[in-house]
Amino acid sequence: MTKDKRYQHITKFTVAVDCIVFGFDGTRLKILLVKRGLEPEKGKWSLMGGFVNDNESAETAANRILKSLTGLEGIYLEQYQTFSSPDRDPVQRTISVAYFALIDINKYQESINTDFEAQWFNIKEFPQLIFDHGDMVHLAQKKLQYKAASHTILFELLPEKFTLPLLQSLFEDVFDTSFDKGNFSRKMLSTKLLIKQKEKDKSNSKKGAFYYKLDKKHYQENLHKILKLIPNPNQLL
């Protein structure tokens, strides 16, 4: 029963990649869904996905697929689970490697590919999806919370310049809670990851809130570190 004996008569499977693309519109955490163009399940919403080609890894396939949809390269991408239930795709047995992606929704707007009839949905109110894509989204949301509770990945969702109140509203929506603004501000600034800009955003208040940029260098160096960004990370996962 070692591998070699069985190389001859083993089943082969089609292998797909599905991407949960997260974005943030300034108020709500969103996911990007596409409309299926063909049967079966024509007209229904699904995740952006595709098949893994002959000479590429799942990671490469995911990047290729995301580029074809958004025009963007170098997107933050994290493999989080492989779905392999025998009956998950009724047309053909398919194994799917699921990724979640974090993109700046504004960059996406510029380079959108209209072929896919893509649309943003609030993570809390997305429509019914084909196959097991609904499960994939729910798990992706949990994994995002889990990782973001201790790593600084949520910056990937923000534009180059952003204010602390905007950052806070992002965290509040991702974790479905609210934070004390003073404590939130101090905690974020203590990471030394933010560089204060001269300009303010006055669209939300008379006083205006300072813009910040990410300290890219410091950010890259600290990606692997774990910070206590969330007060009570219990009950995540």
Next chain:
Amino acid sequence: MTKDKRYQHITKFTVAVDCIVFGFDGTRLKILLVKRGLEPEKGKWSLMGGFVNDNESAETAANRILKSLTGLEGIYLEQYQTFSSPDRDPVQRTISVAYFALIDINKYQESINTDFEAQWFNIKEFPQLIFDHGDMVHLAQKKLQYKAASHTILFELLPEKFTLPLLQSLFEDVFDTSFDKGNFSRKMLSTKLLIKQKEKDKSNSKKGAFYYKLDKKHYQENLHKILKLIPNPNQLL
């Protein structure tokens, strides 16, 4: 470029499952490796693995494979990454879904299947492995640390009755550090997960250390919760 158009001419792949089986012998964290019986790479060490069959999920396959090796069912199993580099298996393009498993090394001793020439190795000193199995082990170790820093999964490695000093030495080996025994004891007991037994283990000291059992009910209820078990979880992952 939607899925359906391409259902016809997509490549299929063999899909494997590979298991990193962790055990704890009372002193060191170990992994279980098997000796390859056939070419290529005959005689080299590898992870326990096998192919996913027609009508089973990767999870089912992993459980089946682990049972064939250890005789055990209901083993703690966690999918942590899928490896899909095109050239990872030189014989045939194969995608592998990797799992790590946690077992009580004593239970294993009772029911070992000798067909596989399996052997335990210290996690820090395992031999060269075939394909990308070395990478798989390193990543599994990181994921184990990451998860165990906040979840109570390491109990899966212990026998039914265990002492606090034994538990501590397990944590110390997993995280490659040392803990203050007083603080460690308090932290563990504060979880309310341990039930003190009447007997002591006197093999390591004159005074003897009390045995504890897991409060299974409380344990199951709290599996999803996150505790701060490790003082400085920085630099994990």
Next chain:
DNA sequence: ACAAAAGTGTTGCGCCTACACCCATGA
């Protein structure tokens, strides 16, 4: 009696939360 490991007590520091307060500015 003493050595050696198990287990308990205690203290002080640091962080974090809660909440009060000040600031800037458009209307």
Next chain:
DNA sequence: TCATGGGTGTAGGCGCAACACTTTTGT
């Protein structure tokens, strides 16, 4: 000048790490 959101200051408490101390018992 007042309303509104941005931002700062601070006090209390809790948790945790460090380390001293007590307990137990085989030799």
